[in-house]
Amino acid sequence: MRYLLVVPRIVNNIGDWYWFPTGISYIAASLKTAGFDVKILNLNHTEGNLCDIIRQSVDRYGADALLTGGLTGQYGAIRAVIESAKKIKKGIVTIVGGGIITSAPEHAMRALEYVDYGVIGEGEIISCELCAALEKGSGIHGIPGIIYKNHGRYVITEGAPSVINLDKLPFPDYRGVGLNNLLNMAPNCVGMGGERVIPITTSRSCPFHCTFCFHPSGQTYRQRSLDSVFLEIELLKDEFNVKYISIQDELFGFNRERVTEFCQRIKKYNIKWWAQFRVTDVSKSIVAMLKDANCATIALGIESADNSILKSMNKKITIEKSEKALKLIYDSGIGIQGNLIFGDRAETIETAKKTLDWWKKNIHYQLYLAMIVAYPGTRLYDHAVCRGIIPDPVKFIRRSCPVVKLSQMTDSEYSWLVGQILSLPRELKEIPGDYNVVEINWKNARMTLDGACVSCGRQNIWQDVRLFMTGSLMCRKCAGRHTVPIPEEVVMKVAEKLEVLIQKYGEVVFWGIHSYFYAFAKRLAGKVSGELTENIHYVDESEVRHGVEIFGRKIESPEIINQNKINCIVISVAQYSASLKKTIRDAFADVDIILSISDLPLFEDALN
Template sequence: MNFLFVVPKIARAGESYFFPIGFGYVVSYMKHKGFNVFCLNLCHYDASIEQQLHKCIKDKHIDVICTGAMSFYWNEVSEVVEIAKKINPEIITVVGGAIITADPKLVLENMKIDYGVIGEGEITMAELAAALTSDGEIAKVRGLIFHDNDNGLTVTAPREAISDLDSLPFPHDEGLEYSKWLSIKRVELSGVGALFHDIDEKVRLHEIITARSCPYNCTFCYHPLGQKYRQRSLDNVFQEIDYLVRKYNTNVLNILDELFSFDEKRVYEFASRIKKYNIRWMAQWRADNVNEKMLKILKDSGILTLGIGVESMSDKVLKSMRKHTTKADVDKAFKLAGDAGVNAGGNLIFGDPEETEETIKESLDWRMKHPEYDIRLRWLLAVPDSQVWRHAIEHNLISDKVRFIKSKFPVINLTKISDRKFNKIRRRIMYLDFTQLFMKGKVLSSKKESDTYEGKTVYAFTVECPLCHQISRYKHPLDTIRLYTIVLCKHCYHRIKIKTKKAFLDDYNVIHGFFYHLLFMYHVYLGRFVFFRSFYNIAKGFKRIMKKN
């Protein structure tokens, strides 16, 4: 049998997106087990999905089509399986990932899926493939859901978590066009969201996973890879890093672990070993895992930014979220990071069921008091199968699960604050976030370069950092319609904002300002309405048009 693994179209050709590492692991494992595997990454092509699938299915004589993603991409996954069935009604469709694991029955009842893979997919998919190839007994394969002969659903015995992660082949499979993903030109550095590398520098960003799941159970989180926290050995991790450096000349590493800082001894060893590679790297930290000794070692190792779990500056809300940290932990972590010269960032997440006007004020007051901190303002989303999701279902805040997921998890009022007041507060917070609450850097000089980038004028400009007072030089084309451009200081790595007009003297004009204010109106006032959310892609289209002009 021939198996086709399809990455849903979660991005347009040429747009930056997170490489589907989980998908890569399954593809690599299937190839390792000797199955006939073909791949199609829809994110890299402009042709219609139906056209691409039709050609691939017919040319490769595909028997089984496999896809999957996070629940957020329900529409994109559904489109793949529906088109596949339209091309060949007899083709077998298999879907995996968080979209299945979170609510297997909901998905099987609402998509044209033959088999759903629950939990980690490597072993389950290989055993399913073996059963399909040899006409084996599907019901004996653990970790599956499928339609039975009585028009019902059969859920097989659960699959145990993979304990030996070192036994899995690396996920950077060229079938998924990993090299093409690497070649995508990123003006802003993924994971940082700011200008850092100059346009003529080769940013060779790679993403890896060194552990699966998380030892904690915050109410807003969902762990699609199971509840058991497992780590790869560092020898195995550095074998992968050696491979990436040797083949792709990696210079930036984004560690996608849900939590990297859990094992302090392991962190120290990693920092010691990564130093010789001269790689800038990023990872996620708990606030209570940050200490002075660790920060010194991290800075010496080449850390680019530390993602700290902030979430709230109210102990009442942190307790409700089951964070097992306090606002004192957060305050201390950011102060230590600042003193050590290490950039730390995080999110304030508003809207927990225990949130009140007073707790919101606590968090906002802290944010406004510390513009030097790299903090984003976000709203709590009810992600399928998280504790917050279950709370919303139990309190009838989500009447139609499928519609809610298809709408990309719109913000709902989980608090006891009245809807009217909640929406007013939300607009204020969205306004603050949209206006970019970072310290202002000073553009000292700007001039046009003779070279261009994708037809755009390139500017060389210098910026004085308001924190370390060092001067950084940048070389970029205009790539935003916002009044302010975010840059990362090349000395202290703090995110700061500069006036776009000052950096891009002749290219930023009144038209950009007009579309900026349109987007501002959408994000702050109109985005909460279903009618206007349906036009969000049009708004993004305007933004892309302005970037090209």
């Protein structure tokens, strides 16, 4: 048999930076090592219509089976792959793995529809065993960790998959999956900057069990030997000239002795790196050691400034410990990445205000604000399904897991809180000083900026900054982060094209509201002709955002599209548009046009 391993398209424009699919790279390496005939297709690196590209690959390669996978939030992109495959070749065997299947096997299979076999848990061994069974024509019943449909109902094979010894896995197939295409792109996000950024995994899972967290690689925490890790780093240095390593572990800093040895061994490579720690593992001596070892950014799970909420989340930390860790890291000059998430089951308007007030007083730590999401596989998800907060789990997955109301806060309290989360980050976080737009590439929705770091004063040039994104601009010297500015020429261009859309389609919906677009809409409101603003609607799948005011309008439910028979949808969360287009099209088949906001500047050109 011949196997086509497909990386779903999650970028809006070919050439955009994205998180390298380490999981699929491990599967590719495992299948090749086991001797299977595998061809890899990364849709993020291939221009053209998705279905046409898959058709060409299936026909040219003569694929008998197609494998793909990813996280639940990538539902639309994953479904687009397998649905296209089945329409192209009805008899092709479709196999899906990753967090989307592992977190809620039956719900995910029902949502995806076109899957023959789902792989539950770590896929390296299971995928090889499944492919071997398919080739031999033998049964799969003896392979634990498989879900499939049998006579109209879903069946999960018996037994528990073996816990994988990470040192025995082949290194990810970096070259086969197309790492080269990403190396010259600067992420400019979550504390990473510069080029030649490469992901690496040194452990799997996490020994802790926060209520909002799902461990796609299982519940057993394991670490690779550092000898294995540094063999991989040597390979990455030799083959790809790595300059920055993003350690993808859910928790890197759990074992102090291991961290100490890692720091001693990494120094000679002169590589910057990023890793996740718990605040309880941060001490003055640890921070000094990390600084000396070229650690550029430490990611922390802060989550809340109220200890009762931290207890409800099962975080096993306190805000006092978080404050101590944050100060130590900040004073050292190492970058900080972290979040505050609102809407836990125990959240009240008082606890939310307490955390917001704390954030304002500590704005220099540059923590992100977000609403908590009940992702499948988490304790919050189980609670929400059990209580009917998520009445239809399959529909929930198809809607890309919108935020739901988990706490007892009133609708008006939720609206106030969401309004704060949408507005405050761009009001209080600083943009680069005296910034200048050097160039705008409308076709690829990117720009080049220069400006001064507000912390250290250094002049920076930021290239390939994506328009309409919520990322940060990172100072090359001090790792300080800046809010991406909204240039006037971008606002004017979108306003001009928006008027064209309104004249052509009557009413226009902006789908998805985050902090960047909230600020963008404020600027946009003053540029569009007054009588036309009544034809603009702002919608979001998350009910917690419904009713929030957005400059004279209110965020509405997507149902307004059917009610008003609206035929034009602009996806305003550009980074998710590749996945959302499929989801929206399935829900609103009669809509004439669905485009990303990043497509809008060239809208008329696309018609000609």
